[in-house]
Structures are given as structure tokens and as C-alpha cells.
Amino acid sequence: MDRRDFLKKSAKGAALAAASSSLGFSFAQAWYGKSPNLLGEAKGNRVVIIGGGWGGTTVARQLLRSGGAEVVMIEQNPFFISCPMSNLYLAGVKPLDFITFEYSEAISEGMIFINERALEIDRDSKVVATSAGNVSYDYLVLSPGIDYMNESIEGFDEVAHLMPVGFKPFEHIALRRKIENFEGGDFIISIPKPPYRCPPGPYERVAMLAWYLKENLIPGKITVLDANNNPLAKANGFLAAYDELYGDYVEYIPNADVIGVDYAAKTVKTADLGDFSFDLANIIPQMKAGGIVQQAGLGERWANIALPYFTAEGDDSVYLLGDIVGNLPVPKSGMIANSEGHIVAKQLADRIAGKTKEESAIEMPSNICYSFVNEDEGIWVSADYGWNVGESKVDRTASGLDEARTAANGILAIEWARGLWGDMFGKS
Amino acid sequence: MMERRSFLASLGRAVSLSLVFGSSAPQLLNRALAQDTEELEAFSAFEALPLLNAEGEVLRLSGLEPHTPYIFHYPYVSTPNFLINLDQSLEAVEIPLADGKSYLWPGGIGKDKSIVALSAICPHAYSFVSEKSGILNYAAPNDLHGPLISCCAHVSRFDAAQGGKVSAGPSPFALAAVHLVYDEAEDSALAVGILGQNYLDNFLQAQRDVLKENFGSLGKAKVANDMLNVVSYESYTALPLSCPIS
Numbered sequence: 021m022d023r024r025d026f027l028k029k030s031a032k033g034a035a036l037a038a039a040s041s042s043l044g045f046s047f048a049q050a051w052y053g054k055s056p057n058l059l060g061e062a063k064g065n066r067v068v069i070i071g072g073g074w075g076g077t078t079v080a081r082q083l084l085r086s087g088g089a090e091v092v093m094i095e096q097n098p099f100f101i102s103c104p105m106s107n108l109y110l111a112g113v114k115p116l117d118f119i120t121f122e123y124s125e126a127i128s129e130g131m132i133f134i135n136e137r138a139l140e141i142d143r144d145s146k147v148v149a150t151s152a153g154n155v156s157y158d159y160l161v162l163s164p165g166i167d168y169m170n171e172s173i174e175g176f177d178e179v180a181h182l183m184p185v186g187f188k189p190f191e192h193i194a195l196r197r198k199i200e201n202f203e204g205g206d207f208i209i210s211i212p213k214p215p216y217r218c219p220p221g222p223y224e225r226v227a228m229l230a231w232y233l234k235e236n237l238i239p240g241k242i243t244v245l246d247a248n249n250n251p252l253a254k255a256n257g258f259l260a261a262y263d264e265l266y267g268d269y270v271e272y273i274p275n276a277d278v279i280g281v282d283y284a285a286k287t288v289k290t291a292d293l294g295d296f297s298f299d300l301a302n303i304i305p306q307m308k309a310g311g312i313v314q315q316a317g318l319g320e321r322w323a324n325i326a327l328p329y330f331t332a333e334g335d336d337s338v339y340l341l342g343d344i345v346g347n348l349p350v351p352k353s354g355m356i357a358n359s360e361g362h363i364v365a366k367q368l369a370d371r372i373a374g375k376t377k378e379e380s381a382i383e384m385p386s387n388i389c390y391s392f393v394n395e396d397e398g399i400w401v402s403a404d405y406g407w408n409v410g411e412s413k414v415d416r417t418a419s420g421l422d423e424a425r426t427a428a429n430g431i432l433a434i435e436w437a438r439g440l441w442g443d444m445f446g447k448s
Numbered sequence: 449m450m451e452r453r454s455f456l457a458s459l460g461r462a463v464s465l466s467l468v469f470g471s472s473a474p475q476l477l478n479r480a481l482a483q484d485t486e487e488l489e490a491f492s493a494f495e496a497l498p499l500l501n502a503e504g505e506v507l508r509l510s511g512l513e514p515h516t517p518y519i520f521h522y523p524y525v526s527t528p529n530f531l532i533n534l535d536q537s538l539e540a541v542e543i544p545l546a547d548g549k550s551y552l553w554p555g556g557i558g559k560d561k562s563i564v565a566l567s568a569i570c571p572h573a574y575s576f577v578s579e580k581s582g583i584l585n586y587a588a589p590n591d592l593h594g595p596l597i598s599c600c601a602h603v604s605r606f607d608a609a610q611g612g613k614v615s616a617g618p619s620p621f622a623l624a625a626v627h628l629v630y631d632e633a634e635d636s637a638l639a640v641g642i643l644g645q646n647y648l649d650n651f652l653q654a655q656r657d658v659l660k661e662n663f664g665s666l667g668k669a670k671v672a673n674d675m676l677n678v679v680s681y682e683s684y685t686a687l688p689l690s691c692p693i694s
Contacts, residue, residue, distance in 0.1 A: 386618050402603050431580075440573060
């Protein structure tokens with residue numbers, strides 16, 4: 021369809037279409053105060069990035085460093101709050117500003133930052149509609165992260181605003197407030213079946229909040245309702261910490277799939293193990309790719325890339341990375357998204373320089389994931405991935421695991437974060 | 449590219465001169481080096497200085513224990529490097545740069561050509577070996593891998609026998625090397641500059657909080673180190689680390 025048709029069909033389109041007709045032009049200009057076409061037509065090198073998280077910000081910084089691209093980021097939040105290390109904030113070990121960053125370095129390097137919500141993608145016309153107007157693209161990088169499947173838990177959607185999940189930015193602040201107001205009693209943390217963002221994240225949260233209760237002499241108990249039969253990552257390290265450090269503060273219950281919540285009665289319902297009552301509950305529902313992925317016709321729950329490249333299946337002008345990707349056997353982690361961001365930026369720079377997609381080097385991401393189990397000790401797991409040309413699949417080419425909690429691992433975890441945050445938000 | 453043999457031969461003479469004549473000779477030497485190294489790809493010249501032992505005497509390379517990592521700081525007081533005797537003769541290797549070009553790492557030095565000097569700063573996110581923590585470390589070869597330098601922050605691995613070439617993990621390019629010139633008669637070495645991608649300024653910027661804490665200011669962290677004391681990694685860092693990957 022042509023651009024005008026697209027505009028007519030979009031929610032905001034009626035008014036925007038009026039803007040392009042001579043009669044309604046001045047009226048719509050006054051109404052919106054902005055051009056419906058925010059940046060003019062793309063000139064061949066415009067990369068529009070939806071999502072300023074670990075993946076999108078990395079692509080932006082790397083493209084700015086390599087040069088040659090017009091870099092535009094559409095991000096609904098004014099600044100970035102890191103999910104990795106957020107359990108230190110929830111437990112009161114680190115302040116909020118430790119995990120909070122601005123986009124100012126990227127902007128000073130020339131990135132156009134559109135602080136709006138991306139509403140729709142029209143891949144035929146190569147246009148993204150935002151809450152402020154439209155942006156045309158030559159290449160689109162889609163890295164919006166996850167949404168929650170509230171519908172997977174009966175009664176949850178209606179009260180979701182009262183029960184912050186804390187796996188997306190800003191929710192951590194509300195969750196922290198609830199934790200600070202918790203003076204004792206039953207604290208339920210529920211963990212969904214994979215795939216979800218940050219497999220060890222909920223288990224780390226259990227340990228850190230148990231540390232918080234114990235440290236502050238709060239007479240509470242954390243009941244972990246895990247839909248899985250064992251922790252999904254670093255299981256021995258987490259279970260040892262629960263047992264050896266926190267004793268009665270933590271009860272870990274495997275195969276406890278939460279299927280309903282009654283907020284008024286303060287109970288959660290599991291599939292096979294009955295009901296559990298709570299004074300405070302942190303329900304972590306199942307997850308899916310951010311809604312715009314589905315709107316753009318790129319997948320239902322997750323989106324597939326055209327392996328071994330990171331372009332969308334069937335659309336070479338769209339790159340997908342981070343948590344939304346469904347057909348890579350890698351965890352949904354910040355470092356994976358950062359690592360993919362470096363790869364995508366190189367492939368995009370090659371394309372803009374006139375190469376075909378296939379002329380770029382094939383690369384796969386690598387990952388190391390540190391988790392804290394108290395205020396200063398950590399454990400870790402790592403993996404490298406590579407493209408198996410013969411079998412056309414992604415292999416895990418190396419891995420590491422250290423489940424013995426040490427302060428040295430805690431130091432490394434902080435250095436891990438400093439390094440990647442510096443890559444995304446530091447001075448070049 | 450210049451003739452390596454003539455370059456090294458001229459340096460060899462100059463090294464002896466510098467060791468014999470002390471402070472005036474390095475200036476002559478630096479002039480000679482400036483002419484000799486200007487055609488080297490990816491070479492950043494710094495003042496030529498001899499490696500010293502912990503006591504400040506000229507370091508005899510034969511005394512370096514095999515597969516034992518040592519640390520010295522060059523060119524700045526804040527920029528650490530590994531010095532390692534890999535116990536095998538190491539040939540020159542072509543190493544890729546970030547821009548697709550490459551440079552020639554000249555191989556090991558010492559009487560067995562087994563000694564290497566590689567940056568102890570990771571080019572991925574600029575983690576480094578400090579007195580507080582040995583975030584990068586050396587692993588001797590075993591059944592699974594050759595001699596490796598690993599950075600535990602994000603598990604980048606570098607091939608110590610191939611001039612610090614990336615072996616696995618997220619690093620975009622190789623560890624920088626310290627260009628060492630061997631004086632056979634003295635069994636000593638002179639550091640003359642940095643070979644490879646020069647990411648020292650990026651390091652100073654990325655680690656400025658820690659460096660300010662350690663040195664007082666970035667300016668003080670960037671002071672040239674004029675005493676290249678070589679000390680063992682184990683004794684230098686309070687927290688030697690390892691991060692085994694298989």
C-alpha cells in the first residue's frame with residue numbers, strides 16, 4: 021500500500037491524513053504541533069531503532085562509532101533502567117541511580133532520540149508510526165524487549181497495576197516500595213516456565229530478598245512457587261544459598277505452576293499444589309515479545325530471524341535482536357542483546373557501505389551471567405555460540421559454570437555491569 | 449613494511465648503548481626508533497625503557513619462570529601488561545585490526561623466543577589487572593586449550609602464543625602487545641612502544657572513576673612510567689582470579 025493508505029488506516033492516521041490534504045493542513049499542524057513526517061524521507065542510510073534497551077542502544081552506539089548511518093532511536097522512556105543488577109536495588113544494596121542511565125552520550129554523538137512510543141510498523145512503506153508522528157526508515161532495528169502474558173494467570177490482568185513484576189524498567193521502583201513496606205509475613209515469588217527474560221533473575225531475586233529480610237530482622241518467609249522442576253540456571257548455587265544462608269527465610273517449591281491470583285483474598289492458585297496465601301506477592305508471568313512484533317506481522321509470541329543473519333524472516337530491511345528472538349538457542353539476557361547489537365551494527369554498516377547481507381561475517385553472540393546470592397557474593401554461568409555451517413544450526417561452542425559463591429565473583433559481577441553499561445552509555 | 453632484521457639489529461645495538469650510557473642514550477635510541485618504526489603498521493612509539501626486576505635492576509629474561517604471569521606497567525603508570533614465558537618458540541603472526549587491516553606481531557623474544565608482553569587491559573570493555581583484582585589472568589596450556597589470557601568480566605579469551613589474537617568471546621580485536629627488543633648479550637629487554645590497536649585512551653576514559661580513585665586524577669594516571677618493574681601477578685594483585693571455560 022502507499023503511504024497515504026497506510027496513514028488512513030492507522031489510529032492516528034485520520035488526523036495525519038487530514039494534515040496532508042490542503043484543507044486540513046493548518047488545523048492539524050496546530051492540533052499536533054509537529055509534522056506528521058518527523059524527519060523527512062530516508063536517504064538510504066537511515067537506521068530506525070525501536071527500543072533503547074541493551075540491544076537497541078548497543079546498535080546505536082556502534083553505528084555512531086563506525087559512522088555512515090543516520091541513527092534514529094524511538095524509545096518511550098526518557099532514560100534507561102537496567103534489569104541486570106536491579107535485584108541489588110530491590111534488596112537495598114545499591115541505590116536506583118546505580119542502575120539508571122541517560123541517552124545523552126549517544127545523542128551528543130548525533131543520534132536522533134524520539135522519546136515517544138512506537139505504535140505501528142508498516143513494512144511495505146517502511147514507516148514507523150509513533151505517538152508524535154511518522155518516521156520512515158531504510159533499515160529498521162527492532163529490539164522492544166518483552167511483554168507480560170497477564171492472560172496466562174487468571175485474575176492477574178485486572179490487578180497487574182497493583183502487582184509490579186519488576187522485569188521491565190520503572191516497575192522496579194514500585195516493587196521496591198512494596199518491599200520496603202513489607203513488615204513480615206508470607207512473601208510469594210512465582211517463577212514461570214521459560215522462555216522468559218533473564219532465566220536466573222527470579223532465583224537471584226529470591227536470594228537477595230531473603231538476604232534483605234534476614235539482614236533487617238524482618239519476620240517474613242519467601243515461598244518460591246516455581247513452575248519448573250528445578251532452578252533453570254545455576255541450580256546448585258542457588259539452592260545451596262537458600263539452604264545454607266537463609267534456612268527458614270526461603271521455602272523453594274518446584275513444579276508449582278501459578279495459574280490464578282485472587283488479590284482481594286490474597287491467595288494464588290497453582291495447577292497441582294492448591295492455593296497459597298500471601299501478604300506480598302511478586303508474580304512473574306509468562307512472557308512474549310513486545311506487542312509491536314505481532315502488529316508488524318513478525319511473529320506471534322516471538323519473532324524468527326533468517327539465520328545465520330539477524331534479519332527478519334522474509335524482510336531483509338528489518339533486523340531483530342534481544343529478547344524478542346525466538347529461534348536462537350540462547351538465554352534472553354542483557355549481554356546476549358549487547359553482543360547481538362555489536363553483530364547487527366557491523367552487518368548494518370556493511371549494508372550501508374554497499375555490501376550484500378551475505379558478504380558480512382557470520383557471528384553469534386556470547387554470554388556470561390553473574391548472579392548475586394547475598395550483598396557481595398556471586399555465582400556465574402557462561403556460554404559461547406557459533407554457527408555450524410555443515411548442519412545450518414547454532415551450536416554452543418564453549419561454556420563455563422561457577423556455582424561456588426565468592427566475593428571475587430561479586431567483584432566480577434560489578435565489573436561486568438560497568439563494562440557493558442560503559443559500552444552503551446559511557447563516553448566513546 | 450621495513451626490513452625487520454635491520455630494525456632489530458639497529459635496536460640491538462641501541463639497547464646495549466642505553467644500558468651502558470644510561471640516561472642520554474635513550475634519546476639517541478628514540479630518534480633511531482622513530483626512523484626505524486615509522487613504517488610499522490599499528491605501532492605507537494613511547495619512550496624506550498628497559499624491563500627491570502622488582503629490585504629495580506635490569507631484568508634477566510632467563511629468570512622468568514615458564515607459564516608464570518608477571519606484570520609491568522607501560523607506557524603509563526596505570527597501564528598494566530603481562531610478561532609471560534610460554535616455554536615454546538613463538539613465530540611472528542599477522543593479527544587483524546578493527547578496521548580490517550592487520551599488523552605483524554613479531555613473535556616471542558629471549559634466547560628461546562618464548563617471552564611475550566601483552567596488555568593486561570581487555571579491549572572489549574577495558575577491564576584490567578589492578579592491585580585490588582586480577583580480572584584478567586593467564587592459563588597455561590592443557591588438553592582443552594593453548595596458553596590463554598582470559599578476561600573474567602565477559603570471558604573474552606586471547607591466544608597468548610599468537611600475539612594476543614582473539615580466541616573466543618566478545619572482544620572485537622586482539623590485546624595490544626608491548627613491542628620488546630631483546631639484547632642477547634645482556635639477556636635483557638627494552639620496551640619501545642605499543643603494537644596493535646592502541647586503546648589506552650579508551651581505557652583511561654572508560655575506567656576514569658577507578659583511576660581517579662587510584663591515582664588522584666586522570667592526568668596522574670597518564671604519567672609515563674619510567675621504572676618498568678616486573679613483578680609476579682600473584683604478588684601484584686590482592687585477588688588473583690580465574691574463570692575456566694571449556
